[in-house]
Amino acid sequence: MTPFVFNTAASIQFGAGKIAELGQMARATMGRRVMLVSDPGLVELGMVAQAVEILESAGLDVVVFPDVQADPPEAIIHSAVEMARLGKVEGIIGLGGGSSLDVAKLVAVLALGKETLAEIYGVGNVKGPRLPLILVPTTSGTGSEVTMVSIVTTGASEKMGVVSPVILPDVAVLDPELTYGLPPHITAATGIDAMVHAIEAYASVSPNNNPISRNLACEALRLMGGALERAVQDGDDRDARADILLGSMIAGQAFANSPVAAVHALAYPIGGHYKVPHGLSNALVLPHVLRFNAVTAPTPYAEIAPFVFPEMAGMGTQAAAAAFAEEMQDLSKRCGLQQGLREVGIERDALPMLARDAMNQTRLLVNNPREVDEAAALQIYEAAY
Template sequence: MPPFTFNTVGSIVFGEGAVSRIGALAAGRNWRKTLLVTDPGLARIGLVDAPVKALEATGVAVAVFSDVQADPPESVVLAAAELAVSFGADAVIGLGGGSSLDVAKLAALLAGGQEKLKEIYGIGNAKGPRLPLMLVPTTAGTGSEVTPISIVTTGASEKMGVVSPVLLPDVALLDPELTFGLPAAVTAATGIDAMVHAIEAHASAGANNNPVSQALAREALRLMGGALERAVNDGSDRGARADMLLGSMLAGQAFANSPVAAVHALAYPIGGHFHVPHGLSNALVLPHVLHFNAEKAGDLYAGIAPIVFPELADMAVEERGFAFAESLAQLSRRCGLQARLRDVGIPEDAIDLLASDAMKQTRLLVNNPRPLALEDARAIYRAAW
């Protein structure tokens, strides 16, 4: 067995109502002044109020930064870090979707004042130290609460990643009740995103693809494959919500150590240029990337296909990988997601731009099980259009 490294979060707290323990968890770690990072939507609907009260009830002072936006630009990250410094925060809590959690990670890191954002993009450039960190997801999709990755929009549209074990939080607090109010469309898009994490981690060509990540990816797909449509069709299905949140976290642990690849590389330019939500961007290119990869990774896809779609178990192995791609496309459509790039307003003449930008995602493309050139990217976008 080749050597590998598996890193993950220090502590995981999971269960309905777990967010009510946030104050006790913070106080038990001797946190006294915390920065809570979230987005304006969650602040507006009052989802932040109970955690703030729970923190304050245990003697923990709170400053709320609620200016996170989707695909956060550098300015948002820097503003959050500045508030942490001016408030004198001794810890950071991220509450929300992947963007809020990513901003919280970098705020905790940059508040130390020893590193500059522009100098830490890439793998292993962030060294720390950082402020203590707790992450509380409100969507079942990104798995950001257990990953050492933070994605930032630089310039007008390009996305870059900070990847370092120092970004792994001290505590991941997962409460399925926080996902009960998610709209069906968000549930579907974030759910497909989490499934992509598991699929790409399992088939990753990264040198650190390992049996722990593969086992987590398979369990994540088992949980989410049986729960996604139920959660979309009935947002109050408690079992489905719990399975989706746990599955998303397991997928996050998997791809945090066995990195994702071309699906994400081709999805990022879609979100960067046309502001399509990340999960939906993944769904739009997913079946077409899998079709492309099946020539090299067909056996890997065939092995996990029946976990999600048991009816594929009786199909010949050489056919199962391609059937897996089509079954995922059908699942996206049943969940109400748009099927083609044109459906989300992307013009055909943008294909060259998207392909060119996708090729800049070398951090991800190197993990793809089949080498992908510029013309391959163009062909995949054309098929998705």
Template sequence: MSVFTFATVPTIIAGPGSIARLGDAAGARLGARVAVISDDGLVRAGLVEPALAALRAGGAEVSLYTGVVADPPEAIVEAAVAQARAFGATGVLGIGGGSSLDVAKLVALLCRSEEQLADIYGVGKVQGQRLPLVLVPTTAGTGSEVTPIAIITTGEHEKKGVVSPVLLPDIALLDAALTLGLPPAVTAATGIDAMVHAIEAFTSASPNNNPVSRSLAKEALRLLGAHIETAVLQGTDLEARQAMLIGSMLAGQAFANAPVAAVHALAYPIGGRYHVPHGLSNSLVLPHVLRFNAPACSAAYAELAPCLFAHLGGSTPEQRLTGFIDGLSALPGRLNLPQRLRDVGIPRDKLSLLADDAMEQTRLLVNNPRPVSRADALAIYEAAW
């Protein structure tokens, strides 16, 4: 029997239209002055206004920061923190994709703890406490609403993570109505990102890999596999959208406790250097990392296969393994996503730089079930090119 720790969000509110309950559910917890962290596109799309209205109806004053961008740099965090401090925030609401939620986590922490961002990168470096925090995802992919992780771009290309249980929010609210306007490509890429979270959590070499995470990962894959094509191709299907949100959340809970590995380690440099969205970066390297890991993960991949591809349930273990990898290799094409690194503008002569960058992701590579050398990383990029 292994010894493990499993931590997650204390309260989850889910269901279409549940954003209207925000004031009643979270108003007292967030206090009288709420810093809302989001991005300009969501505000212009009208997706943030229901949250603002619910908070104001509960008597709260609101300060809205809309400067979050994909792969947010440190300057964005610092600007959002400065605005929240000047406002005298008593609580923080993050609404948006993973970038907005990650920034909101750090705003809640830095406004109260007074720590410096540079001092808390890594695992377990946070010393202080945070302001009350509520997170509302508008994509079904990152699972950031239930993870103790915030990823920030440092310098020109590198991404670093702040990892601490302190970053887990008080409430995660999942309302599929907020995801109905997601374009098909974003829905597809973020959905595959969630699948990667589940797969890597299930096979993580972390000493904290545990039966709770593995069970959540399998259920996440069942939901994601059954609904991703409907969510992508029939984007107004509210049932499919809500199932994707729940699947993404379950995968987030899984990898929050059994951390991800080489797919993410190789995806981060793609996003950092070429600004490829994170979910798509994962999708581009996923099949090739699966093939690399297969000698160490054949039984695990065979176990996961029927969760994602129900038709493999009656197959032999060998058939399930092959079907799992082949099915995930074909999925991006079925969802009309780019499938090769060259399709997103990455030159072949830059793959060596990507391999160098990937080897810096030691926090992630240590969790991979098969050791990854620089030569291995380069070979994976070559296969993906």
């Protein structure tokens, strides 16, 4: 068996109502003065105030950074770090979607003043240490609570990643009740995003693709394939909400160790230039990347197809891979997501620019089962238009 490394969060706390235990968890892992990193939407919904009350009831002093933006720019990271340093905080808690959790990870490292953001971009460049870290997702998509990746928008549209096991949290807290209020469109986009994580982790040609990640990817697809439409149609379906939150986390564990590939590489320029949410960007290009890859590498898609669509069991390899691409597109459509790049305001003459930008995502493209050059990227964008 090929050697591999598998890293994940030190502790995972899953269950409805788990948020009520946040204060106890924080007291057990960090000092008295903590920083809560979140976003304006959760402030408006009252979830930040709820978390602050829970933390203060446990005797903690709380500094709140409420200004995280989607696809956070470097300026947001610097502002949060400055607040943490001025507040002399002894632990960081991230509450929200992937952007809030990604910012919290970086603040935990940078608040100590031993490293700069510019120094830690890339793979394995975080030296540490970091402040104690707890991550609490409120969406079921990114899996950021168990990944060693943090994505930052640099400049106008370019994205760069910080990849290191140092930024895995001490505790990931998954409470399905925090996701009950998610609107159908966000539920759908984040759910497809999580499924992409599992699909790409399973098919990745990374040298670190491993049996643990592959098995987790299959279980994540089984959970989400049976629950996503139910959660979209009925946001209060508790079983469905629990399944997609758990599936999202398991998919995060999978791709954190067997990294994603061309779907993400082609999605990043869409989000960077047009501010399309990351999950929707993935959904827009997914079926077209699957079709492209299946020409030369159908086997992984044929293997995972029955976990999402049980009726595909027993189909031939090429047929199953082709059907999987079609059914994933149909699932996206049934969940109410836009189906073409034109539907999110992208002009056809912008496609060559997107293809050029996608070539900058070499960290991801090397994991794809079929080589994607600029011409192939343009071909995929054309198909997705």
